[in-house]
Amino acid sequence: MIRTPLLLRALALSAVIGPVSGAALSAAGDVPEGARREGVYTIGIPRAEAVRTMDRVAEVQAATSPSGADVRNIWKLGADGHWSEAASGLKARRQAYPGWKAPADLAVFIAEGQRDAALRHALEQEDWAATLAALGPPVPGRCEAPFRVWARITALAGLQDRQQLDAAYAGAVATCRDTALVAGLLARAPADLDTDGLERLASLPILTGHADPTIRAARRTLAAEARYRRFAADLAAGNVDAALALARGSDDPRLLGQAGWQVLATDAPGAADFFERALGQAETSDLRRGLVLAILRTGDLDRAETAIHQANAPADLADLAGQVALGRAAAARAAGQWDVALQAAVRAAALNPALAPDADALVGGALLDQAAGAYQTGDYVLARRLALAAASHDATRRAGRMRAAWADLQLGAHSAAASEFSALYLAAPDEESAEGFALAAEKTGDLDSAAAIARAIGGPLGHKVQALYADAAFREGDYLTARSRAPDRYETLDGIDRAWVRQAVTGRRQGGTRGENRLTGLVSVTSVGTSAGRMRFEGGVAVYAIDPGQSNRADIRPSRETVAAPYLAVSREGDTSLSARIGFSPLGGPASARIVGEVAVAHALGKGEGEARVFARPKTDSTLSLVGQHDAATGQAFGRVVETGAALRARMPVSLNDAVQADLEVTTLDGEQVEGNSRIGAGVSASRTLARDGFAYIATGPFYQFQSYDRNTNFHTFGHGGYFSPQAFHRVGWSVNAQTDPLKKWIVKADLAVAYESVREDAAPLLPRDPAPQPLVGGGNGSGVAGALEISAARRLGREFILSGAASAIASEAYDDVRLGIALTWIPGGRAGLVRADLPTDPFNPASWIQP
Template sequence: MNNADRWRWVVWWCVAIPAWGWAAQDNLLDIERHNPTFGSASDTTEPRVQQDRQRSLDNARNEAGRARIVQSEQQNLLAAPEPSSPPSVGNPPAHGALHATDSGDTPVTPVTPVTQQAPDERPLWQLLKANRLGEYDQRIDGLVREFPSWRPSQALIVERARRQRDAEIAAALNGEPGALRKLIARAPDEFGCAHIDRLWKAADLFVRTGYLDDVYALYRTVIPACKPDANRIATLYRAQRELPVEQTAALIDLEASQGRRDADGEAAFERLRYQRAVAALGTTPAADASAARQLAALAPSIRAYRDAPAATLAGWIELAQHHVEEADSWFDAALTFAPGDVDATLGLVQAQIEQRAFDSAMALLAQPSLRDEPRARRARAQIAVAQANAAYGQRRYRDSLQLLDVAASEGMPAADTEALRGWNLYALGQYVQAVAVFRERYERDHDDDSAEGLALATLALNHGAAPERLAAAAGGGLVGSYLDALGAQQLYYRKQFVASRVALRDARVGGADGQRIGRYVPADLNGIDAASVAGGLTWSDHVGAAGQGRLDTIAPALRGEWIHNTTQYELRYRQLFLNAGTTSLDQTVPGSLGRLESLILDGVGNAKESVKRSLENTFNNFRQVATVGGSARAEELQVMVADSIRIGALPRFDWSVSAGATQGAPAGFQPTREASIGQQTSWGMWTTYIGVMPVRDSLLSWRGMTLPAAVGGGKWGAVRRMAGGTQVRWQVAPRWNVNAAVEGQWLTGMNVVGNEGMSADLSGGYDFRVPGFDYFSMGPALHYLSYRRNENFYSWGQGGYYSPQSSLGTGVALQWLSKEGRNWQWQGNLETGWNDTLQRSERCFPLGLTAGLANAIAQLPGSSQSIVDSAAQFTCAGSHDHGPYAHAQLAAVTRLGSRLQLGALVDANVTPGRDRQFAALAFVRYFLAPRAAVFSRDLPHNARDFYLQLDDNHN
């Protein structure tokens, strides 16, 4: 080797050794965002990845005279600088030629020993650089023919293969997903950590074509071990944007559990998880409980990152959760993180509105940045609507309408204020306008609010019309449902609870809001129509003379009730144990024997003493054998049916019919019957009735008595009262009512002279509206009672019942009833005043003497027909009584369980000229279905059938 060759090899090694040191490609990547630091949680900018600018191929291509680095999947080769003149032909060095390629750049012509048989390879490198692979292959074929012993260098072969592989990958990345999938399967390393940009491009193709599972598989090769950390974090950002939530979560969880990150990588990863949590929070319904839990977990991070958009989101969530103070705090924090932020300012405005701090809210809206903000106009309109609502609640209806006009001027759509406008018009009594507003909204939205308003306004416009009639005219739907609900409410306050329950059930059928419908009836009516069986015991004591006015009654009773829709069926059975005590017959006509003795003695002349002794013996014997009164036993059975009917467009008529009978000695079988019809209207109520019932004033008037056999026997009494009357109540003012009643009576009995009577009652009441009471009223009362004959005597032909020719009572009555629909209820009636009663004297025997009585008198020692005739004209003395009277009645029922009630009643009546009366009863009622509460229809109203007062209200 000469000196020239030696220098040539020295220069070659000096160039080659440093180039080999640069041959290892590091493929470094970093994450670049629009801002060098991470932005806020709400920033949706995704990271971009760019190739490390070190060893830029473009720089390498432009640096003449330097070795260049060529990227290859398998190796990196060093190429010597191109000589300034063609190389001389010679033999290659002993260790072989070295070649290198540059990724995407013109390869440097390798240095080869100068020989005369080898072609120049520089044109071949130029063709590879230009990616003219077809021409390259043709040139190779030509050179092989021209130089049979020549073969391309190893560098050319490697570069040609690399170029071919790059072309295939490029074609796959721009082709069909199937081809790309096959290529990845054949050469997975080409799409691994070392080629992260190529992996992302493949993912882009799969995302565009919808093959997300392939994207997940690619990203799974990166997570959790790929280096550098920044490439994994960037891949997770991409996954968050491209993959379903479950797959993204799986990758993040894998990175969290298995990934190893430096401090910067850990911070970036935590920021990613934070952003993901904020994004999930933003998709959760703000009012949901899970939103509150998520916010509680995120709150420290939001403050740590000083994330204004996330703080604003937190404020809206707290508002939706009705945590107004917490919302206010979050909006303040957001404005601290980002002063002047419009979203946060508007959120703070909303919080001020919720706290009704309207002045503060308006001050915030006056900021210049919000002057032209559309959302600020909406907020001002919202404030006006809120103030209108407040004015409506304060009954300032005209002010409310003016504020609604302000809201409209701020752009609030009319549809958003129609309902409140309609309610204001309704409250002002402008029913025609209210109906128009509600109807327009209802026809557009078919919502409950407008349907309810339309129903109320329609009912008010058609004052006095039956709600169910209007509901039928409305054709059903929501409006019909609310009209039915109004009907249920009306029936409830009229104490027609069964009918109210039926109307309420109809109201719920139309699809209206059940909760709103339920508000119309203030108590739970469930079970009000349940069938029931009641058993009880009644005791009453009519204080009077034994065998005459005295009457002790013990009556066990059973009562059953069955209800179907609004029809009520009742059956009552009672055993009657009556005891009047006994007295001698002569006591029924006080002083009668004395008067007979006087008449006889006046007619016997000198034989007075002997006749007198004989009469005394006869009278003593008579008193022993001629007694009346005693006790009786009987049974009562009563059936009642009640319902309501409609006649034309008139309000509902309520009717009832009852029939029954009493069986027992001495009167035997006696039928009873009663019918009534009434109506409740907007001004009050009226009822008219007619019936035939027994007079339960004494044993004589109720069941009759029998004359002793000593006077020939004979039955009399068992008076029946045929009565007809009318009762009216006027609600003259919200707290005042006036009650009036008139009744006519026709009384007949077994061997009893007939009688007629009438009664009139007038009273007024003022309701004090005491809390806890349905009513608590007091007012004056006036009662008048008059009969043609006084039959308050107990001799043959008399009725034995209170029948004054004039009874006038004036007093004050206090009445109360506790709230309906509770677990217990009680009712009271206290009345006291002054009574003046006149009872005229009457013939003791208005029908004359019986044959037995006449014979008995005629057979007396010294008697004659004239004495018999005189006895028939005996007079029973009347009376004129006056003084204070009092009547008290208390009744109560309590709920022992869902199916069981216990009730009781006590009653007392003291009236001048009349026997005192006392009564009490107790009963247990069992329902065949659960009953939710106690109502006034469950209370006993008299001591006879658990429902009027003593003696059929004729006190």
């Protein structure tokens, strides 16, 4: 700041002060020694004695010089500040009295007064160039009068002439001995000089070793200011390391405090050191706060609390005391000291209301931690209670509700869990709520509702639901469904949906009377299949070569036949699975071919399953029932029986490993020139599943079966059907069924049954379609033990080929039957594992051709 008014007051006094060279010309006597040392002399207005002396001289020289009164008027004009008038008066007297020599001190007095007036005017106008012109150049090695020093400093500062300003300060400090002047210059220097100028001034030798303590103190202050400015400049320029180095070598609390704040975020221990050193110089609330914050960042809560207590006014740091309390609450929570954590959190909020949200979050978090511990130990009731308590806090409301919902799921409150997870997902569709909602929906059997919500609002729920659909399908053996819903979820399903080509050959030998119920046959089945999503498609043709043998009776004339039976089949997996097949009874043979087919539907019934079938199946008991034969007497074709009907089956678990099953079938049978018939069949069974490693299932238990045909047509004369048709057939026994785990390189399935059978057959007319009276044939009762065994297996040969085979044997009172089969399947692209569908199908057992 330029101090112009102060300088003007100084110049007002300078009307009677001015520098001269040589001896003093003053009526006041000698100039004090102090003024003489500075080269400054007082010129004041002459006293009475000096006037009387001049008057005497004037009387002598009256004719050649102005009067004494005239000269005194000139002095008075100057003393009154009328320098121009005084100069004009002096000039006029010299002109009027050419031989007159004006007093030297008067001329100096007027000249100095004019210069001072010009200087004052220049300062008033802040005309710094004029000010410097009025001052003239400084005399090297000489100290100017104080007011001239200040005037020069002010003008140079106004011109912002850094070089000359530095020189003016250095020259004045080096040459002037006035302690007050030098101290004043050092005090003003920070306002005028830049950092470099301050550093140069503070380093002057005359200051570093000055004898006066006031000057030494002023110099230290100046050096500290220079250092602080250098520190601030380094920080502003990004030279943080240089700035911190200055701070480390300083004891200036300003530098130390600012350095502490600078590194607080990155070097808390270093910041604490800076703040502690600064506090060693000066205690301020800002430095104390910085120290506590730095210590808090180091995590030393005890030291932070001590630093707060050491403050002049600890109450002013209540907010930081709240942070300490909050830190103690967090530490107690981490240590599992829940009560301590809750108390400390409450205290933190009381000390620092701004920490209330954090304290609330910590309390809720502590409750959540306790809930998590209870959940992990299986105490779901306690976990739910604690989670709901956490949900009463804003910060943990959602997390608490989420944990409570998980506890509900574990407690079996699946509907409540689903409702809560649903609400959470609708509010914010995240991974955890999606996972919980999907699992709860699966438990309640309402995955479809979850899927609808996923389609409506998006988010991760859709993926979770699809994964659970896939898991459920995988568990149920619906591998195409699992693959289509989650293609990358199961590596073992790789290739399960690829197309395939299969060639199978099956041989059969059934015991009985030659030409009648004896049957020797060979079947070649060529088929191809593919899939799309949950759907499987298959088409093929079965070529039958059958030979009943030559009958010993003249009225029965069967023949060897080679016939073909094309078919198409489709199936769909799912909660409601569907299978359908359509084709022809073998084309060719004596009797006309007929359309055959079957539709089967299976659906989950709670924990059980129900199945319904409608069908038109060829009877494969004999050549007559399968393709027909010619009547020996008339040559008329008859036979080729098709059984049309419906079947129902229900299976229900009664415990974890036990289940019961019931079956019912109602059918009608007819053929070409064959007496019509009907059948009713029923069965019940119970089974226990045995868990064994490597097996998909092992089930064993008792069973009972019953069949009853309306009439007995198990003969081979004209009008009969040639199939087993007892009027009462009872079978009670025990079965064992097993299958190895699917999706391996091999799979084996085995079924074994042993039973006691009872058969009653009525006698039948020899020619049932002849209206004339006919002799009766057959009829009777029988009983005995029967057994059946069927084994099928498949093995992967490399990735693209599967070799499979089957063998079965039946021994009973009705008939004996042996069948052998082998098949080779090619899967372009390969398959990772095998499933039940890879096992051979028996072409002589229509009931096994499709499985829903």
